[in-house]
Amino acid sequence: MYKMWTQAGSLMASTMFIYTMFMRFFPSPLQARVRRYTNKFTSFVYPYIRIRFHEFTGERLMKSEAYNAIQTYLSEHSSQRASKLKAEAIKVKDTRTPLMLSMDDNEEIIEEFQGVKVWWGSYKTTSKTQSFPWNSSSDEKRYYKLTFHKHYRSLITDSYLKHVLEEAKAIEMKNRQLKLYTNSKTRWSHVVFEHPATFETLAMKPKEKECIINDLVKFKSGKTYYAKIGKAWKRGYLLYGPPGTGKSTMVAAMANFMNYDVYDLELTAVKDNSDLRKLLINTSSKSIMVIEDIDCSLDLTGQRKKRKEKVEGREGKDSRKRGDEDDDDDDRGSKVTLSGLLNVIDGIWSACGGERIMVFTTNFVEKLDPALIRRGRMDKHIELSYCCYEAFKVLAQNYLGLESHQLFPKIEKLLEETKMTPADVAENLMPKSLDEEVDTCLHNLIQALERSKVDLEKKKAETERKQSNVQKTSENHGEGMEENGVIN
Numbered sequence: 028m029y030k031m032w033t034q035a036g037s038l039m040a041s042t043m044f045i046y047t048m049f050m051r052f053f054p055s056p057l058q059a060r061v062r063r064y065t066n067k068f069t070s071f072v073y074p075y076i077r078i079r080f081h082e083f084t085g086e087r088l089m090k091s092e093a094y095n096a097i098q099t100y101l102s103e104h105s106s107q108r109a110s111k112l113k114a115e116a117i118k119v120k121d122t123r124t125p126l127m128l129s130m131d132d133n134e135e136i137i138e139e140f141q142g143v144k145v146w147w148g149s150y151k152t153t154s155k156t157q158s159f160p161w162n163s164s165s166d167e168k169r170y171y172k173l174t175f176h177k178h179y180r181s182l183i184t185d186s187y188l189k190h191v192l193e194e195a196k197a198i199e200m201k202n203r204q205l206k207l208y209t210n211s212k213t214r215w216s217h218v219v220f221e222h223p224a225t226f227e228t229l230a231m232k233p234k235e236k237e238c239i240i241n242d243l244v245k246f247k248s249g250k251t252y253y254a255k256i257g258k259a260w261k262r263g264y265l266l267y268g269p270p271g272t273g274k275s276t277m278v279a280a281m282a283n284f285m286n287y288d289v290y291d292l293e294l295t296a297v298k299d300n301s302d303l304r305k306l307l308i309n310t311s312s313k314s315i316m317v318i319e320d321i322d323c324s325l326d327l328t329g330q331r332k333k334r335k336e337k338v339e340g341r342e343g344k345d346s347r348k349r350g351d352e353d354d355d356d357d358d359r360g361s362k363v364t365l366s367g368l369l370n371v372i373d374g375i376w377s378a379c380g381g382e383r384i385m386v387f388t389t390n391f392v393e394k395l396d397p398a399l400i401r402r403g404r405m406d407k408h409i410e411l412s413y414c415c416y417e418a419f420k421v422l423a424q425n426y427l428g429l430e431s432h433q434l435f436p437k438i439e440k441l442l443e444e445t446k447m448t449p450a451d452v453a454e455n456l457m458p459k460s461l462d463e464e465v466d467t468c469l470h471n472l473i474q475a476l477e478r479s480k481v482d483l484e485k486k487k488a489e490t491e492r493k494q495s496n497v498q499k500t501s502e503n504h505g506e507g508m509e510e511n512g513v514i515n
């Protein structure tokens with residue numbers, strides 16, 4: 028054994044010696060020729076192809092997009108397979124972004140694509156840059172190396188690399204942080220969008236929910252379809268219903284489902300149509316543009332109304348209130364008009380990049396100008412209404428983890444007899460203390476529903492009483508007039 032190691036050692040030393048001599052004393056044309064033959068010989072005995080993807084490319088050393096994509100792809104795939112990983116801590120800005128794990132230096136992973144094995148390795152080279160003898164620094168250059176059998180050259184270079192790039196794009200989309208943009212005058216500012224609402228937690232009839240989800244899915248995958256029919260790749264949704272029925276929650280669920288940024292356009296903060304145009308030009312695709320309470324933001328005569336504060340203490344509305352106060356001065360001279368809004372939506376907003384959703388929300392659909400909500404602008408009209416039994420079941424699951432309970436039939440009956448918004452149902456279901464029992468929460472809801480039923484009956488009786496009074500008065504009035512000979 029010892030003898031074998033000694034022989035191997037001396038063989039290596041001789042090879043190194045010959046190589047050094049060769050590099051030193053042989054003329055360079057001869058060196059090139061020898062290298063060419065060596066390469067040919069190596070590829071004959073070593074039938075694998077190796078491709079390097081360097082981190083920086085070009086003269087200006089731009090970060091290579093291919094390298095980034097491979098890093099993203101391998102970070103997803105290597106975390107299960109590589110034995111040594113390193114965490115890309117810089118990418119972790121909040122808890123929503125998954126920790127990016129990538130292969131450590133000199134690590135290798137093997138994967139199979141259509142039954143063909145490929146090897147990925149992560150390496151770095153260090154070169155010394157020396158401006159002056161006393162001032163030298165080392166330069167680290169990283170690269171990924173892909174190795175595969177030369178027999179599968181076209182499969183790997185055509186299909187596999189395309190697959191890697193596409194997967195990387197999808198992973199990036201999945202992991203990207205959504206942003207919530209809000210406007211002031213002509214500028215957008217943004218914060219990270221972290222609303223937890225999803226379609227699973229949204230309380231509404233399952234069939235209606237499924238219909239909306241299918242519509243969104245169809246829209247997302249409709250790039251070629253929209254191009255074929257010559258229509259801008261955009262879709263409008265009108266969400267209407269009483270306060271607290273989940274319109275804002277649905278916008279958040281849509282954003283999370285589609286993985287789109289949200290632009291919350293506050294029209295009352297925009298000075299005029301020209302500023303509105305500037306704002307809308309500065310929006311990106313893969314986004315949802317929301318105009319909440321459109322009936323309060325825009326007047327059909329072209330004069331803007333001051334936004335009314337409807338529901339105090341609602342999530343996300345406090346900041347808007349503050350925004351209104353800040354922009355009071357601008358409010359006086361603002362002139363965003365309905366036609367201005369329509370022109371911008373149909374013109375610039377449609378023309379600058381696809382994959383855009385526009386959402387209007389309102390409590391009073393009947394107040395809106397038909398031009399604003401006609402199909403083609405607002406393609407889908409969705410009514411969000413008072414809590415039905417099916418919606419209650421979603422809330423019971425969300426808030427109490429309950430699928431069924433003996434009190435459910437009673438609640439079902441009460442929900443049919445009264446009108447309570449999902450917001451109020453949710454509020455009653457929410458445990459008031461850590462140790463509050465599920466039964467107590469359901470009883471709280473039952474009591475609230477019973478109170479609401481009594482109120483509703485009282486209101487109904489009151490309206491009926493008023494109506495009959497009006498009828499009586501008009502009858503008496505009529506009789507009086509008949510007596511006076513007005514009506515013959």
Ligand SMILES: Nc1ncnc2c1ncn2[C@@H]1O[C@H](COP(=O)(O)OP(=O)(O)OP(=O)(O)O)[C@@H](O)[C@H]1O
Pocket residue numbers: 228229230231268269270271272273274275276277337338341342389390411449450451453
């Ligand atoms: N359909 C729903 N599903 C789940 N939660 C809901 C639903 N509707 C309301 N909620 C709850 O009530 C709160 C208020 O709802 P939301 O702001 O979405 O109502 P809205 O219809 O937009 O009201 P407004 O018309 O006042 O803007 C939400 O934070 C959410 O917790």
